Amino acid sequence: MSTTIQLEPVARYEAQQSEWDRIAETREFKDLMATKKVFIVPAFAFFVIYYFLLPILVGYAPQFMATRVIGVVNLAYLFALSQFFMAWTIAGLYVKAAGDFDKLARDIIEKAENQAAGRKGK
Numbered sequence: 224m225s226t227t228i229q230l231e232p233v234a235r236y237e238a239q240q241s242e243w244d245r246i247a248e249t250r251e252f253k254d255l256m257a258t259k260k261v262f263i264v265p266a267f268a269f270f271v272i273y274y275f276l277l278p279i280l281v282g283y284a285p286q287f288m289a290t291r292v293i294g295v296v297n298l299a300y301l302f303a304l305s306q307f308f309m310a311w312t313i314a315g316l317y318v319k320a321a322g323d324f325d326k327l328a329r330d331i332i333e334k335a336e337n338q339a340a341g342r343k344g345k
Contacts, residue, residue, distance in 0.1 A: 255327045
């Protein structure tokens, strides 16, 4: 027996292009973009450097990366495994930061909805 759940559609704020342009020019929107940039750019740069460091080290310092740490496990294997943990760590940090981004975005949308309602009421 299969049960299908029907979800009610969520009302979304629909804006015209001129409204989006107006929103994009607000201080709040610019602050949101700057806040996102402060997190995303360094996180991206760190991850790319960390990711490409493995093949670079294996290519240019093979003896160092072949150093055994535990039994037959060498630095290259540990570094490769650490990339999985690093990816999950960055993803977790982003999820946490995205909650803050979402709050700022909701504030911007509420303000735009209130302004649009005020214009329609006139």
